[in-house]
Amino acid sequence: MGQRPTLSSYLRQLWRRRHFITAEARAKAFSGNRDMLLGNLWLIGVPILQGLAYYLIFGLILRTSRGIENFTGFLLVGIFLFRFTMASLQQGIVVMSQNRGMTSAFSFPRAAVPLSVLLRETLSMLPVLATLVLLLLTVPPGTQVTWTWALFPLVFGLQVLFNTGIIMYTARLGSALPDLRHVVAFVGRMWFYMSGVFFSLDRFVSEGVWLSVLQANPLYMVLDMSRDLLLYDTVPDTSSWLFLSLWAVITPLLGFWYFWQGEETYGQH
């Protein structure tokens, strides 16, 4: 007892908990705003307000929008999708301490906890994505539905996979070092600016190492590819698909392995 099971037996035990993961995610999805007047409307209200703020400052005042076709659409896609990965990052840091009630009462593979949180965040994204589509179609200059929209679920799926890796990493890190709770906001902010949420990267960085570094950022790829598909009727090139897929496969595999390595440490106080 108390020793880390082998990876295969761990996976087997985890598979037996699949109903727990889904039930836990469903029970807690859409419950975060229960004590607020507008309740779950905030799920979409917050990104809309954020979008408005960035639109005012960067679109109207600083005019980073210059040279960007359909800047409102550009901004909406950026903010709505960035928040998803940001949520995984922030939730991951606190997930093990927030679920201590369950983990100290029942013994089960601890990976079930971050996985259920990821599933919960993904479920919460569905109404957010519906709102995104609605806004894209109605807010001027307006966007046309094209056949490339059909490819967007693929990009979203890759983002989900990538987020799985993020949440596994941060779950173990945050449980070992609670101080990271403060660092993560800073990291998130850096990531936000490096991902070109409200401006086009190539306007400021035109060549060299930095551009390659910034463009290798998986979140930048997610935003860039989503914009191509949703706004510009363009199919991203093969190399984008390839690199994002690599991120989306390697990150969760390593993240899961890293989390499993710490399995016996999560029960300690």
Add this chain to the structure above:
Amino acid sequence: MDSTDGEPTVVVDDVSRRFEVPVSRPSGRGLRSKVARVVRGGSTVTVHALRSVSFVAHAGETIGIVGTNGSGKSTLLRMIAGLDAPSRGRVLARSQPMLLGVSAALQPELSGAENARLGLLALGFSPARVTGTLPRVFEIAGIGDAVYRPMSTYSSGMGARLRFAIAAAAEPDILLLDEVLSTGDAASAQRAEARMTEIRARAGTVFLVSHAAQTIEEMCTRALWIHEGTLIQDGEASATARAYRWWAWNVAKGEHDTAADLLRETTEARRGVAESASEAAAVITTMGRLTHA
């Protein structure tokens, strides 16, 4: 050492547990000590919660564990349940033990019924089996319609009853009870006793931690006395519990010399301790069929 020679259900072999505990200074240099802990692992003291504890539990036994607060009783149960890992030594169990403590708050924002469902699923139940088991959980808990209220509205007694009901309905072979019986009212103590009898009848093993030695004497077949992390007596429940009570009574009355003599005598006699250790060592080499969870 004991006559109830059922099959071994739990083997604890030479288990020690050390904790590195940060020392917080009264001058409030919390940040510095925290940084020190992270950066160079300093500013901590080592607490030996358990020192080389060995014993074997058998099917059909109810084992009481006595000792003062902080003697390592709860740590031992957490080890057996697999919620914490020993620093040294091994714990083997025939099946996944179920630990029931007073502290677990589950998920306060969800209702009792939802908590029960999630708890059973976390234990690896299939959804169909959960549906079949839930009515029994509610029946054992006996808290009526309160199961549909958020658990944050429960009194501590109600919460304990619900948790006990989840544990009992899961029908574990090995049940670990940590001071559970002391929080409930008379009715819940009786329910708990009935469940414990059921488990023993199924050839399972129940562990019962309590510093009320009388409870141990009444409900257990065997008892372990743990003092400052060391197992100092292992044997028939009434003998161990009475020795502990007599010592504790002397401590309470301020008869420190008598108490110290008693403790020294017990520690030196190590009644049943060496036998348990050799049994554990023997069992651990031969028992390949115990699951190594």
